[in-house]
Amino acid sequence: xxxxxxxxxxxxxxxxxxxxxxxxxxxxxxxxxxxxxxxxxxxxxxxxxxxxxxxxxxxxxxxxxxxxxxxxxxxxxxxxxxxxxxxxxxxxxxxxxxxxxxxxxxxxxxxxxxxxxxxxxxxxxxxxxxxxxxxxxxxxxxxxxxxxxxxxxxxxxxxxxxxxxxxxxxxxxxxxxxxxxxxxxxxxxxxxxxxxxxxxxxxxxxxxxxxxxxxxxxxxxxxxxxxxxxxxxxxxxxxxxxxxxxxxxxxxxxxxxxxxxxxxxxxxxxxxxxxxxxxxxxxxxxxxxxxxxxxxxxxxxxxxxxxxxxxxxxxxxxxxxxxxxxxxxxxxxxxxxxxxxxxxxxxxxxxxxxxxxxxxxxxxxxxxxxxxxxxxxxxxxxxxxxxxxxxxxxxxxxxxxxxxxxxxxxxxxxxxxxxxxxxxxxxxxxxxxxxxxxxxxxxxxxxxxxxxxxxxxxxxxxxxxxxxxxxxxxxxxxxxxxxxxxxxxxxxxxxxxxxxxxxxxxxxxxxxxxxxxxxxxxxxxxx
Amino acid sequence: xxxxxxxxxxxxxxxxxxxxxxxxxxxxxxxxxxxxxxxxxxxxxxxxxxxxxxxxxxxxxxxxxxxxxxxxxxxxxxxxxxxxxxxxxxxxxxxxxxxxxxxxxxxxxxxxxxxxxxxxxxxxxxxxxxxxxxxxxxxxxxxxxxxxxxxxxxxxxxxxxxxxxxxxxxxxxxxxxxxxxxxxxxxxxxxxxxxxxxxx
Numbered sequence: 001x002x003x004x005x006x007x008x009x010x011x012x013x014x015x016x017x018x019x020x021x022x023x024x025x026x027x028x029x030x031x032x033x034x035x036x037x038x039x040x041x042x043x044x045x046x047x048x049x050x051x052x053x054x055x056x057x058x059x060x061x062x063x064x065x066x067x068x069x070x071x072x073x074x075x076x077x078x079x080x081x082x083x084x085x086x087x088x089x090x091x092x093x094x095x096x097x098x099x100x101x102x103x104x105x106x107x108x109x110x111x112x113x114x115x116x117x118x119x120x121x122x123x124x125x126x127x128x129x130x131x132x133x134x135x136x137x138x139x140x141x142x143x144x145x146x147x148x149x150x151x152x153x154x155x156x157x158x159x160x161x162x163x164x165x166x167x168x169x170x171x172x173x174x175x176x177x178x179x180x181x182x183x184x185x186x187x188x189x190x191x192x193x194x195x196x197x198x199x200x201x202x203x204x205x206x207x208x209x210x211x212x213x214x215x216x217x218x219x220x221x222x223x224x225x226x227x228x229x230x231x232x233x234x235x236x237x238x239x240x241x242x243x244x245x246x247x248x249x250x251x252x253x254x255x256x257x258x259x260x261x262x263x264x265x266x267x268x269x270x271x272x273x274x275x276x277x278x279x280x281x282x283x284x285x286x287x288x289x290x291x292x293x294x295x296x297x298x299x300x301x302x303x304x305x306x307x308x309x310x311x312x313x314x315x316x317x318x319x320x321x322x323x324x325x326x327x328x329x330x331x332x333x334x335x336x337x338x339x340x341x342x343x344x345x346x347x348x349x350x351x352x353x354x355x356x357x358x359x360x361x362x363x364x365x366x367x368x369x370x371x372x373x374x375x376x377x378x379x380x381x382x383x384x385x386x387x388x389x390x391x392x393x394x395x396x397x398x399x400x401x402x403x404x405x406x407x408x409x410x411x412x413x414x415x416x417x418x419x420x421x422x423x424x425x426x427x428x429x430x431x432x433x434x435x436x437x438x439x440x441x442x443x444x445x446x447x448x449x450x451x452x453x454x455x456x457x458x459x460x461x462x463x464x465x466x467x468x469x470x471x472x473x474x475x476x477x478x479x480x481x482x483x484x485x486x487x488x489x490x491x492x493x494x495x496x497x498x499x500x501x502x503x504x505x506x507x508x509x510x511x512x513x514x515x516x517x518x519x520x521x522x523x524x525x526x527x
Numbered sequence: 528x529x530x531x532x533x534x535x536x537x538x539x540x541x542x543x544x545x546x547x548x549x550x551x552x553x554x555x556x557x558x559x560x561x562x563x564x565x566x567x568x569x570x571x572x573x574x575x576x577x578x579x580x581x582x583x584x585x586x587x588x589x590x591x592x593x594x595x596x597x598x599x600x601x602x603x604x605x606x607x608x609x610x611x612x613x614x615x616x617x618x619x620x621x622x623x624x625x626x627x628x629x630x631x632x633x634x635x636x637x638x639x640x641x642x643x644x645x646x647x648x649x650x651x652x653x654x655x656x657x658x659x660x661x662x663x664x665x666x667x668x669x670x671x672x673x674x675x676x677x678x679x680x681x682x683x684x685x686x687x688x689x690x691x692x693x694x695x696x697x698x699x700x701x702x703x704x705x706x707x708x709x710x711x712x713x714x715x716x717x718x719x720x721x722x723x724x725x726x727x
Contacts (some may be wrong), residue, residue, distance in 0.1 A: 075625075455622070
């Protein structure tokens with residue numbers, strides 16, 4: 001009896017204290033019961049092999065639990081799930097661990113934030129990374145911290161940048177080997193962007209890649225005068241990683257000021273780029289710039305999807321990105337070579353993408369003080385919310401918006417810690433924007449189906465081996481669609497805008513789907 | 528809108544500027560508010576669709592504060608050309624990047640071919656909460672509808688000079704100008720002679 005009790009205790013302890021090794025992160029796709037990284041796996045697919053919930057039964061989904069964060073604002077987290085425990089972050093840099101079966105909290109963490117913070121777009125946080133028995137979180141006051149998985153206690157806390165100059169973190173970190181990798185926010189305030197790696201054990205910074213090159217560095221010549229000092233190019237969405245190439249793929253955001261380019265002549269590298277960095281050193285292997293000298297706030301901060309496929313008759317390592325500027329790109333991820341671009345909605349800022357991958361700027365649409373209507377608008381044809389790739393259908397699922405904006409543009413002096421936009425944009429007052437979840441052929445970019453939304457979205461997509469795509473609307477509907485056809489299978493109204501993307505996991509043989517909405521996490525299961 | 532770290536003095540300057548955009552309380556309007564009240568509740572039929580202090584219809588925007596929130600020129604434009612700028616409907620406080628619905632014209636076709644026209648109190652991908660022109664609330668599921676059409680025009684008819692001459696327009700605007708969210712008071716001369724005074 002004693003022995004049985006001891007075994008039970010040991011097994012129970014093992015269950016709750018399982019270490020998340022780097023090897024487990026590498027093999028995350030083979031642990032569908034868990035959700036171990038921001039995109040579910042290093043390749044960025046946001047796809048699960050779980051199939052208990054499928055097209056035949058998704059219409060029976062029912063809520064299992066709800067967890068109230070206790071704060072208002074945009075709830076943008078992607079939780080992690082490890083062996084029955086769900087770890088998430090909330091508004092104002094809250095964090096929590098909850099029992100993934102019952103929704104009951106195990107611990108809560110609330111960062112003591114300074115009063116004057118300047119995140120551009122809400123007091124948001126998109127989630128944590130995990131390694132061993134540590135969780136890693138990047139905070140609004142530009143710190144990186146490690147929390148103990150069992151207690152939420154702070155294990156280390158390091159300063160990455162000065163929040164008083166509007167440097168902030170909203171990103172969910174990515175762990176690679178022993179590194180905690182983060183990218184800074186603040187493109188609306190004239191920060192100089194960077195991507196950092198920290199030692200998971202100690203918090204010591206291992207490397208930094210400045211996304212705006214300084215004097216003497218390649219790319220510095222793409223900035224007029226001293227404009228590089230306040231050039232923006234933040235890196236606020238979690239990148240992806242190819243372990244075979246040991247390359248980190250991390251996209252960057254807009255140059256600053258976002259809507260006035262007069263003082264920053266040149267292509268403004270490495271704004272709006274896909275960067276391929278050596279994961280050990282942070283050295284740049286290659287870059288591809290989607291929108292040079294951007295005037296419309298077209299951050300390239302959309303999650304890159306890594307896919308090995310046959311391209312023009314031969315196997316190739318590809319990188320796919322549905323970009324905010326309205327084009328779906330395919331690149332060779334070994335060398336950054338441009339392979340194709342296809343628009344997936346209305347685009348007027350360019351007349352097309354050339355054979356070299358460079359856009360042909362529509363000169364008649366240059367912004368001015370009076371205002372020019374440009375499509376897509378500043379929020380993009382898509383945005384940071386996650387896309388999903390399903391190997392079962394070969395389709396990429398992308399939430400899209402029809403919004404076009406009226407852009408104005410005028411000089412603006414830089415003041416540290418103040419917004420630095422170079423004027424403004426407003427939605428087209430005549431045409432109410434709508435949205436859609438689109439399924440694109442992952443190689444050609446051809447649209448296979450489109451599920452219309454009444455409003456433009458803020459939430460992304462999750463696909464599963466059950467043949468289901470889950471998506472969230474800004475009008476509060478959480479939706480399940482047939483991944484092959486877009487057929488509407490099920491929806492539930494959650495009462496508040498959805499600003500994130502679902503995850504799925506399994507505990508004790510039951511598949512869960514979890515989505516944040518408003519100030520709560522909602523978990524759904526089959527009855 | 529990005530957060531900002533403006534100095535207090537700068538914030539005060541912005542507030543002063545924003546307040547300067549609000550129409551002054553004692554703006555001189557040459558019409559007679561008492562006559563305007565009669566027009567509003569009588570000839571022009573405004574009260575058929577617009578509520579003031581609990582009296583009137585519910586198809587159009589409530590107007591009990593319209594004198595404080597809209598300029599005289601805006602009021603005139605709205606009467607003469609209601610399509611020029613459609614008023615906003617409900618804003619979703621949870622949708623930080625969303626835009627409010629507007630008072631446009633919504634027409635639905637039901638499965639049996641029946642058509643209903645009205646304004647949307649709310650709408651999403653799956654449902655529509657429609658205030659029809661007969662001022663009945665229609666709670667509709669889109670799966671039951673054949674079609675939902677939005678036209679960017681107001682259901683309010685334009686009041687040309689034939690319908691409302693210049694003097695009547697001045698009287699009506701003078702009445703609207705008194706509507707500042709206070710159901711009683713000296714400023715609301717017009718309210719003494721009709722419905723609004725009962726709703727205190």
